[in-house]
Amino acid sequence: MAKKGTVTELSSLFPAEEAQKASRRVQDEIAERRRQLDQLQGFLDDNSNLINLVWKLPDETHHNIMVPFGKAAFFPGRMTNPNKFLVLLGESYFAERSAKQTVEILERRSNTLETQIDSLNAIIDDLKLEASFFDNTARESAEGLVEIREDYIEEVPSGTSPNSGKKSDSVPLLEVDNGKAAIEDEEYAHIFSRMTELEKEEEEAEEANGSDQDEQIQNEQDQSVGRDSTDQEVRNIPIVTREAPVISKEGASHGDYHPHSSAVVKKDFKLPQEEKIGSPLPASNTVKKDFELPQDEKIGSPLPARNTVKKDFELPQDEKIGSPLPASNTAFTGSIVEHAHNIGMHAPQQQARGSKPVSRFKMQRK
């Protein structure tokens, strides 16, 4: 652990002069934006003055004004119709508007100008932030700040055991560690369950491809059943796996962890119950129905289509599936239904497959 980190001087990454230069450039940019902002502000002021003027002009029937004649001369004259204006719409098109309408147009112009000013202000704020960042960097690198980098090494849980000797003052630390470990275990269990799920799907897909009768109804049915079965397993796995590390830890280190562990144990006891009670999902119900179907065929299933399909391989099902069903409650049943026709070929494979995940769980448990 001694020489894991690297130390780099900030000034070697960002020389002070360079940072200052960057900061100066940003400042220039800010000044430029400020100029734009002032210009826009000027337009806005002109516009609001004009709005006031246009608003007041129709108050009287005529105004005595100096009529400009070019830029350097004018005539004395008067405004003949103070409620009639020609407003530039753009591209040298003009519209004849009344005072009120003109004010509307001018107010719309004001709004556009205001949004422009707002966006410009936001840009200036951003640039200010940037400039302050560059300034800070320049100052820090001038001060000789160093950057220390060290690879993160995960703390091994066993490292906590020596601490457990002095129980009195290290309890909070331990608890924190345990919490972390529990989270890790949960994550691990989650990932593992996901993996097994995927594996199972893969295997089922392979088998589905291998089988001769790929009737659509059955495929769909199989997929839904398969999904259900994996779901069930996922639900079970976290409970099973969580128990193992916690208990081991308890045995390893300290006794004041009991409330949690007992809770875990309770969960454990509940587990078989859940397996029985938790299964009445609508989908898994259908699974059971499927199996009941061939056994007492005369009652008739709610799905006639399925019924007809199943009648074909009613016999083999009775023979071979009858036995694996009650033993493995984890609902591999769906796939068995599908491949019942040539089950003689697939039977050993299925058994192997059924045992495989279980052994993995056991592996994980140890």
Add this chain to the structure above:
Amino acid sequence: MDSEPPENVKRLEEFLEERLKPKLLDAIAQRDKVFEKQKIFSDLRRNIENLEKNTVTSMRTLVNLGSEVYTEADAPDTRYIFVEVGFGFYVQLTWSEALNHIAAREKLLSRKIEDYTRIVATIKAEIGLILEGIKELLKRSH
């Protein structure tokens, strides 16, 4: 020696960049302003000549209120015209008087333009001189 220019060359370059070039830009900007004024007065002269030719005594026109908003205006008597004489003062003049004034004004403006042109030319010559000097110095230092 090649990498670092001699001290005097550096100073000359600095002078060129910091003093002469801004001066040149300034002179050109001022000359442009005078050009603008000359155009205003030549426009005014042409307009008054037009009025004279057509003997217009009253006029309807559009007044720009700013931001390209125009309103109608009426000038009932155009025989007298107010012409700017400088520093914001306007003098009421008849057409012929105005034309005389404008002619005098144009002459003055064209003289001003000549002055500025001369100034610009001098600055440009100075810049050329200094560039030549820098070239000479660099050649000698090699």
